Amino acid sequence: MSTDDIINDNDRVLITGANGFIGTRVVDTLLRYGYRNLVCLMRPSGQNSALMKIILERGSPPIEICRGNLLSREDCDKVTEGVSVIYHLAAGRGVKSYPDAFLNSVVTTRNLLEAAARTNRLKRFVGVSSFSVYSNLKLRRRDVLDETCEMDREPELRGEAYCYAKVRQDELTVDFCGRNGIPYVLVRPGTVFGPGNRGLPGRIGIDLLGLFLHLGGSNRIPFTYVDNCAEAIVLAGLRPGVGGEVFNVVDDDLPTSREFLNLYKKHVRRFRSIRVPRAAGYLLCSLWEKYSSWSRGQLPPVFNTRRWSNDWKGNRYSNEKLKTRLGWKPRVSFPVASKRFFEHERGL
Amino acid sequence: MTLRVGIVGCGKIADEHVFQIRRIPGCAIVGVCDREELMARQLSERFKINGYYDNLDNLLEKTAPQVIHITTPPQSHYELGMQALEAGCHVLMEKPFTITAEETKALIRHAEGKGLKITVDHDEQFTHAAIRMREMIQKGYLGGPPVHMESYYCYDFGNQQYARALLGDRTHWIRELPGSLLQNNISHGIARISEYIRGEQPEVIAQGFTSTFLKDLGEDEVIDELRVMIRDGRSSTAYFTFSSRMRPTLRAFRVYGERNALFMDHDQQTLIGVRGDRFKSYLEKFIPPYLYAKQYLSNAHVNMKYFLKNDFHMKSGMKKLIESFYRSIRENQPAPIPYREIILTSRIMDDIFRQIKY
Numbered sequence: 261m262s263t264d265d266i267i268n269d270n271d272r273v274l275i276t277g278a279n280g281f282i283g284t285r286v287v288d289t290l291l292r293y294g295y296r297n298l299v300c301l302m303r304p305s306g307q308n309s310a311l312m313k314i315i316l317e318r319g320s321p322p323i324e325i326c327r328g329n330l331l332s333r334e335d336c337d338k339v340t341e342g343v344s345v346i347y348h349l350a351a352g353r354g355v356k357s358y359p360d361a362f363l364n365s366v367v368t369t370r371n372l373l374e375a376a377a378r379t380n381r382l383k384r385f386v387g388v389s390s391f392s393v394y395s396n397l398k399l400r401r402r403d404v405l406d407e408t409c410e411m412d413r414e415p416e417l418r419g420e421a422y423c424y425a426k427v428r429q430d431e432l433t434v435d436f437c438g439r440n441g442i443p444y445v446l447v448r449p450g451t452v453f454g455p456g457n458r459g460l461p462g463r464i465g466i467d468l469l470g471l472f473l474h475l476g477g478s479n480r481i482p483f484t485y486v487d488n489c490a491e492a493i494v495l496a497g498l499r500p501g502v503g504g505e506v507f508n509v510v511d512d513d514l515p516t517s518r519e520f521l522n523l524y525k526k527h528v529r530r531f532r533s534i535r536v537p538r539a540a541g542y543l544l545c546s547l548w549e550k551y552s553s554w555s556r557g558q559l560p561p562v563f564n565t566r567r568w569s570n571d572w573k574g575n576r577y578s579n580e581k582l583k584t585r586l587g588w589k590p591r592v593s594f595p596v597a598s599k600r601f602f603e604h605e606r607g608l
Numbered sequence: 609m610t611l612r613v614g615i616v617g618c619g620k621i622a623d624e625h626v627f628q629i630r631r632i633p634g635c636a637i638v639g640v641c642d643r644e645e646l647m648a649r650q651l652s653e654r655f656k657i658n659g660y661y662d663n664l665d666n667l668l669e670k671t672a673p674q675v676i677h678i679t680t681p682p683q684s685h686y687e688l689g690m691q692a693l694e695a696g697c698h699v700l701m702e703k704p705f706t707i708t709a710e711e712t713k714a715l716i717r718h719a720e721g722k723g724l725k726i727t728v729d730h731d732e733q734f735t736h737a738a739i740r741m742r743e744m745i746q747k748g749y750l751g752g753p754p755v756h757m758e759s760y761y762c763y764d765f766g767n768q769q770y771a772r773a774l775l776g777d778r779t780h781w782i783r784e785l786p787g788s789l790l791q792n793n794i795s796h797g798i799a800r801i802s803e804y805i806r807g808e809q810p811e812v813i814a815q816g817f818t819s820t821f822l823k824d825l826g827e828d829e830v831i832d833e834l835r836v837m838i839r840d841g842r843s844s845t846a847y848f849t850f851s852s853r854m855r856p857t858l859r860a861f862r863v864y865g866e867r868n869a870l871f872m873d874h875d876q877q878t879l880i881g882v883r884g885d886r887f888k889s890y891l892e893k894f895i896p897p898y899l900y901a902k903q904y905l906s907n908a909h910v911n912m913k914y915f916l917k918n919d920f921h922m923k924s925g926m927k928k929l930i931e932s933f934y935r936s937i938r939e940n941q942p943a944p945i946p947y948r949e950i951i952l953t954s955r956i957m958d959d960i961f962r963q964i965k966y
Contacts, residue, residue: 304777329777357620362650370646416654428650555918556631 265498266383267295267344273497274299274343276330276372277350279311281456282388282449285490286347287311291318293494298323301330301339301350310456330368336375345497346376349388352425356560358416361425369429370436377440385444386497387433391482391508392423393448397569405482405575407448407506418570419561443503445496449489450482450510450577454597455604457486460524463571464517465533472533475541476517479574482510483520485597488590495586502585510577511590511597520598527602542568611635611934614673614697616664616688617680618642618651621702625677625729626655628927635934639671664688668695675937678702681781682792686711689726693718698725698937700930704795707786709954716947727933727943728950730799731926732859736914737877737907738925741861741870745804749881750865754804757846760858761797763789763832765821775827787961789830790816794850794960795953799945800861801848802952807840812956816964819853836960878907 267273273290277283278300287300291314302308304327315323328335330350340346352364369387376382395412396405412418415427430446437444451461463481465474484492492509496502515523521533536544542565549564582588592600613635615622622640629637639659642648652660661667664676668691676692678685679702686706692699699719705728706712719726732738745754765774774780774789785791816831836848849858859874869882880903887895914920921927932944 329779332779357623358650358654359618359620359623359647363619363644363647366650367644367646424654556921557627558915558918558921 262498264500266500267498269294270297271295271344271383272297272299272342273345273347274301274339275347275349276301276339277348278302278325279308280349281454282452282486282490282493283347283349284310284314285454285486286349286493287323288314288318289487289490289494291315291321291323293498296321296323299339299343300325301328302326303350304329330371331363333371333375336371337378340372340375340379340382342381343376343379344381344383345386346372346382346384347386347388347493347497348372349493351388351429352422356421358421358424361421362428365425365429366432369432373433373436373440373442377436377442382442384497384503385433385437385442386493387430387444387446388493389430389446389448390422390426391448391450392418392420392570393427393430394570395566396573396575397566399573399575401574403575404578405508406578407508407581412566417561417564418566419564420567423570437504445502445504446506447493447496448506448508449492450484450508452484452486452489453601454486455600458605460521464521465536472531473541474517474521474533474535475572476521477535477538477572477574478516478518479572480514480576481517481520482577483514483594483597484509484511485590485592485594485601487592488597491591492582492586492588495588499586505581505585507582507586508577508579509582510579511594512579513594514577515594515598523598524602524605527599528605538572538574541572609634609938611675611937612638612671612673613675613677614638614667614671615640615651615677615679616642616667616692617678617684617702618644618647619679622651622677622679624923624926625679625700625702625930626651626657627921628923628930629677630655631921631927632931632934635675638673639667641667664691668692668697673697675700675934682707682785683781686715689715690718693722693724693726696722696724698933700727700729700933702729704728704791704957705950705954707791709951709958712951712954716951720947725933725937725943726947727929727945728795728799728953729926729929730796730945730953731923731929732796732874733799733803733925733945734928734932735874735877735925736910736920737872737874737879738861739928740879741863741872742803744870744879744881745863749868749870750863751867751884752865753806753842754844754863754865756844756864757801757804758860758862759797759800759846759848760860761794761848761850762854762857762859763793763850763852764857765832765852775822775825775830783830787957789832790834790850790964791957791961794834794848795957797848797850797859797861798956799949799953801838801846802949802956804863805838805840805844805846805952806842808948808952808955810838810840810952810956812959812963813837814960814963816960819851821853831964834960834964836956838956876907877911878904880904880907 279302352361415424464476545563545568552561641661645662648660676697814836816834832852834850838846871880
């Protein structure tokens with residue numbers, strides 16, 4: 261805890277999605293920082309074993325675990341009561357269904373913000389978003405993708421329900437908070453990895469009918485280790501003078517796609533992969549997109565040039581703003597982070 | 609003349625309706641509505657539909673649709689259906705048609721009284737394989753009316769996470785249906801039987817229970833295993849199986865006549881004719897496997913042909929059904945699914961739920 265923080269250790273802090281992959285680490289980081297008055301919101305169903313493990317490891321502080329559904333306005337009112345900071349991590353990860361992703365990201369965020377506005381004592385709302393909201397169509401390869409880049413104006417064309425929902429969620433947050441005077445910060449992590457998040461990310465490649473197509477090549481992957489990411493999120497809710505700001509989260513020493521794939525094969529398991537040259541990857545995505553459009557969806561538009569641009573064009577990334585404005589630095593280095601990740605993958 | 613279409617309910621299944629409607633010439637989606645306006649807005653934005661509203665009254669008033677697709681949870685089907693019919697719209701209802709057979713009959717009576725068409729999205733009866741099966745039965749392949757049918761409609765919870773999401777949320781709309789999970793899922797499989805069973809009051813014997821999979825998750829209310837025997841007045845019989853644990857997760861229909869039988873697999877889109885005659889002696893061991901292999905190969909070719917002709921979308925049956933429904937409206941022909949079948953499906957489902965005591 262820092263004396264500069266906008267809250268003190270008695271202030272009530274709400275974490276939605278507290279039992280999730282990042283949420284548990286956010287709770288852990290807050291506890292490590294000395295914040296004890298935590299309200300952890302979890303879905304009405306589901307196990308809370310990951311969260312309980314963290315709580316036990318931290319000496320069982322008396323934090324409040326709430327079961328609730330953000331689609332219920334009553335539940336939102338209940339969990340936001342007396343809260344000073346909200347870390348909003350709960351999101352719809354309906355990979356294929358746009359309505360599901362939208363309902364569980366945008367509608368839930370609207371409900372939460374409305375409830376927060378009614379409490380009238382919120383000092384900061386931290387919306388956890390994603391790199392996927394950016395459009396890099398106007399960027400060239402190797403250009404830096406940072407917080408100044410524009411959001412995708414037509415996210416529905418990306419073929420990814422999650423991307424669409426996250427863009428609309430961020431827009432809603434900015435609009436609602438602006439109109440209602442709620443101080444907010446948006447945090448956009450890159451590719452979050454660590455024990456608990458299985459497999460290789462799509463930016464490296466895709467598994468097609470049992471064959472792994474390596475599409476990332478020499479691109480740097482915007483990795484952030486889950487503990488580092490959680491720390492950035494926590495700081496975004498505590499540090500003064502950053503209201504209305506957006507922070508991208510990536511670690512230092514980012515590996516290339518090829519380097520990470522080789523490490524994965526060496527430390528986790530061997531499998532066959534085929535390197536797809538960039539031009540061929542673009543051509544495949546373009547052809548798929550055209551066929552999908554011509555056939556009116558006989559094949560879904562999951563591969564398209566927008567997705568290629570976002571996932572495989574190959575930009576560079578910056579965490580400068582995160583370091584200078586929030587004082588963040590990645591506590592876990594890439595070698596240590598990857599070792600932990602690979603060990604966990606091997607154990608599965 | 610372009611048929612003006614409105615959609616009520618902007619959840620997951622509404623996307624499928626929009627996709628299929630847009631593949632049909634001569635119709636246009638003029639508006640969508642959902643009581644959660646954000647949901648209506650996202651659907652209209654993604655599909656470039658002009659009007660979005662947060663209630664049906666506004667949709668009807670502002671866009672004057674001729675057909676309404678109701679894609680809301682089943683609890684609201686009856687009320688919204690009545691409202692749409694009252695406004696002079698034809699109605700395509702997502703399955704299950706209604707919550708009870710009484711509601712089903714009332715809606716159909718109301719539609720008939722108004723000279724309007726109504727149908728239910730039993731799209732799986734309009735897939736390529738289902739249509740081929742129907743044609744073969746009509747041509748007499750079975751050698752008379754069906755003697756016995758087996759309808760399998762299995763369900764895959766996917767993983768524990770999904771099951772927990774559904775089961776843990778006590779307010780989930782599926783849990784609030786009188787027949788819970790079953791009510792939202794079995795109508796496709798029951799409708800296949802309703803199409804071929806004779807008589808209006810078949811005898812229904814049902815047994816339902818909770819699988820060990822759900823019990824291990826702490827669930828003892830939701831029934832996810834169902835076995836049903838149905839017998840009509842003329843002694844045609846049918847078995848219906850719903851299972852969340854059986855593998856493969858069959859969605860199949862088998863119909864046996866006095867001469868031959870037909871086996872249809874929905875997921876594979878295969879239709880296999882099974883001869884009733886037997887070959888002599890050892891020939892029965894050698895020739896039929898070759899004949900089946902030939903039929904499966906032929907099915908693969910047919911499926912590939914449809915794919916290459918760009919007519920093998922995942923929801924191709926829905927397109928066929930909607931297309932047929934719109935044609936019935938334009939040409940004032942009977943709706944594609946006979947009302948008798950819709951009522952019978954509801955009645956059988958009522959009987960099932962009564963016996964397994966939800």
